[in-house]
Amino acid sequence: MNKYQREPPHLPKDCHHCPVRESTVCSAMREDQLALLEAFKTCDRILPVRAHLYRTGERPHEIYNLLSGWVTLYRILPSGKRQVLEIAAPGAFLGYQARLGDPMLHSAECSSDVAVCVFPRRTFPVLLEQHPAIRRKLLELIADDVVRGQDQLTNMGGRFGLERVAYFLLQLHLHQHRRRDASDENSLNIPLTQEMIGDALGITVVHINRILRDLRERRLVSLHRGTLHMLDLEGLRRLSEESQRVP
Amino acid sequence: MNKYQREPPHLPKDCHHCPVRESTVCSAMREDQLALLEAFKTCDRILPVRAHLYRTGERPHEIYNLLSGWVTLYRILPSGKRQVLEIAAPGAFLGYQARLGDPMLHSAECSSDVAVCVFPRRTFPVLLEQHPAIRRKLLELIADDVVRGQDQLTNMGGRFGLERVAYFLLQLHLHQHRRRDASDENSLNIPLTQEMIGDALGITVVHINRILRDLRERRLVSLHRGTLHMLDLEGLRRLSEESQRVP
DNA sequence: CGGGTGTTTGAATAATGTCAAACCGAGTGG
DNA sequence: CCACTCGGTTTGACATTATTCAAACACCCG
Numbered sequence: 001m002n003k004y005q006r007e008p009p010h011l012p013k014d015c016h017h018c019p020v021r022e023s024t025v026c027s028a029m030r031e032d033q034l035a036l037l038e039a040f041k042t043c044d045r046i047l048p049v050r051a052h053l054y055r056t057g058e059r060p061h062e063i064y065n066l067l068s069g070w071v072t073l074y075r076i077l078p079s080g081k082r083q084v085l086e087i088a089a090p091g092a093f094l095g096y097q098a099r100l101g102d103p104m105l106h107s108a109e110c111s112s113d114v115a116v117c118v119f120p121r122r123t124f125p126v127l128l129e130q131h132p133a134i135r136r137k138l139l140e141l142i143a144d145d146v147v148r149g150q151d152q153l154t155n156m157g158g159r160f161g162l163e164r165v166a167y168f169l170l171q172l173h174l175h176q177h178r179r180r181d182a183s184d185e186n187s188l189n190i191p192l193t194q195e196m197i198g199d200a201l202g203i204t205v206v207h208i209n210r211i212l213r214d215l216r217e218r219r220l221v222s223l224h225r226g227t228l229h230m231l232d233l234e235g236l237r238r239l240s241e242e243s244q245r246v247p
Numbered sequence: 248m249n250k251y252q253r254e255p256p257h258l259p260k261d262c263h264h265c266p267v268r269e270s271t272v273c274s275a276m277r278e279d280q281l282a283l284l285e286a287f288k289t290c291d292r293i294l295p296v297r298a299h300l301y302r303t304g305e306r307p308h309e310i311y312n313l314l315s316g317w318v319t320l321y322r323i324l325p326s327g328k329r330q331v332l333e334i335a336a337p338g339a340f341l342g343y344q345a346r347l348g349d350p351m352l353h354s355a356e357c358s359s360d361v362a363v364c365v366f367p368r369r370t371f372p373v374l375l376e377q378h379p380a381i382r383r384k385l386l387e388l389i390a391d392d393v394v395r396g397q398d399q400l401t402n403m404g405g406r407f408g409l410e411r412v413a414y415f416l417l418q419l420h421l422h423q424h425r426r427r428d429a430s431d432e433n434s435l436n437i438p439l440t441q442e443m444i445g446d447a448l449g450i451t452v453v454h455i456n457r458i459l460r461d462l463r464e465r466r467l468v469s470l471h472r473g474t475l476h477m478l479d480l481e482g483l484r485r486l487s488e489e490s491q492r493v494p
Numbered sequence: 495c496g497g498g499t500g501t502t503t504g505a506a507t508a509a510t511g512t513c514a515a516a517c518c519g520a521g522t523g524g
Numbered sequence: 525c526c527a528c529t530c531g532g533t534t535t536g537a538c539a540t541t542a543t544t545c546a547a548a549c550a551c552c553c554g
Contacts, residue, residue: 075397075401077401077405077406078487078488078489079405079406079488079489081404081405083400083401083404083405085397085400085401096390097390097394098386098387098390098391098394099387105394105397106397128383129379132376132379132382135379135382135383135386136375136382138386139345139382139385139386139389140345142386142389142390142393143343143344143345143389144345145393146389146392146393146396147344147345147352149393149396149397149400150322150332150352150353150396152400153330153332153396153399153400153403154322154324154330154332156400156403156404156449157328157330157403157446157447157448157449158324158326158328158330158449159324159326160508160509160510160543161509161510193531193532193533194532194533195531195532195533199404200404201404202403202404202405203510203511204510204511204512205532205533206510206511206512206513206534206535207509207510207511209533209534209535210510210534210535212533213534225519225532241325241326242325242326407511407540407541407542408541408542409541440499440500440501441500441501442500442501450542450543451542451543451544452500452501453502453503453542453543453544453545454541454542454543456501456502456503457502457503457542459501460502460503472500472551472552
């Protein structure tokens with residue numbers, strides 16, 4: 001088993017027992033409508049680390065609900081650089097875009113072994129049409145995506161490396177801490193490499209490394225082999241809100 | 248009249264004559280349904296430069312359709328820095344968010360004199376409920392927002408100043424060139440200051456200035472008093488796709 | 495004719511990237 | 525079980541990119 005693999009992928013018996021039902025589009029269905037969903041969905045599927053759900057330019061014929069594991073959404077620039085757009089946790093709804101027939105504009109790669117629930121892409125609009133509640137929920141999810149995107153943009157544009165990384169890790173932790181019962185209140189198991197942080201924040205691995213050392217020495221966070229230890233949440237928050245200049 | 252003000256704000260007689268009808272949520276209504284929209288909307292309104300549609304933290308009671316002029320969406324960081332999230336052109340749908348009652352997470356300021364079409368916020372969900380086509384269109388618009396956000400993120404994370412600005416201006420021009428009949432094929436009137444570019448791209452005004460000089464001397468673009476001259480689109484594209492390193 | 499906003503330039507300094515090399519632990523195959 | 529490889533981390537020296545501070549300038553507007 002991969003060193004980052006703390007939770008082996010597990011498939012729920014049915015939608016009733018689905019661990020992420022409440023956090024994704026499926027929450028729009030009443031308990032007694034779940035059979036409809038079940039009928040609509042293609043299958044469940046398990047994928048190994050490094051597998052791709054889809055790649056830039058492809059026109060996949062599926063849409064995914066992430067059941068367990070982590071998926072990284074990214075783009076490659078003409079220069080060869082990689083930009084990580086999102087680190088998707090269980091509950092994420094992946095592969096949707098406005099014009100479902102268009103080629104994807106980003107790639108989705110498994111950062112751990114992964115379990116997904118698969119929907120057919122071609123007939124997905126039918127589902128949306130038949131169940132307005134699902135479209136309502138989807139709109140909600142995507143509207144939140146916009147906000148998180150804006151947050152990330154603000155982080156990238158407005159903070160230097162140290163504060164940037166601090167804020168990024170803080171958000172990562174908070175976002176998890178909402179839906180999850182973190183076994184340990186202040187640590188998070190996540191297949192996060194320094195390179196990934198760098199690619200998410202537009203900073204070199206080498207520099208990320210120095211920043212992480214700094215954060216560790218300040219006893220704020222430490223990242224070690226797939227475990228993120230949040231040592232001082234308040235301190236992190238203070239750091240990331242710090243003025244770099246006095247206006 | 249403000250120096251940047253090339254087009255005085257003008258209010259359409261009714262929805263039938265609305266110049267942006269096709270590019271916003273209203274396009275979801277059939278010609279014969281426009282009366283319903285008309286009945287629902289609160290009013291049209293004209294706002295002067297520097298006026299705000301709404302500010303961070305407020306719970307506005309309206310939603311807007313931008314009819315003419317430019318609106319800048321931005322956030323302020325704890326450090327005092329400003330991050331420009333979007334430069335909204337006519338046709339933009341402003342002020343919507345998943346939970347309409349929540350406080351806004353960004354501010355919207357008029358960069359020119361502006362005309363907006365105003366919808367009531369409180370009853371907006373009713374409109375969505377009664378006309379699924381509008382929700383469908385809104386979902387589409389917002390899904391596109393996500394993509395443009397990802398694009399911006401990629402630009403910020405993956406490019407240095409020169410290429411970053413080049414790409415930004417190129418996108419700005421292309422995005423306009425789609426919906427507009429640009430009188431002059433290769434120039435764009437827009438109340439864009441160097442400071443705005445800087446705040447959008449996370450670069451200091453001073454540095455933006457040097458970059459713009461560079462771009463001007465390479466005869467790629469020039470920005471002068473509210474007019475953006477695209478001198479060499481192909482060259483810009485090449486520059487922004489340039490590898491900084493040879494992988 | 496001011497006054498104010500936006501632009502421009504220079505010099506010093508700080509932040510970050512690049513290159514090169516060593517290191518470290520986990521899985522692999524002999 | 526050990527040598528070996530591989531992905532990921534760590535460090536140093538140096539180059540590049542960007543910020544900061546300070547000041548002058550240009551132009552529109554009242």
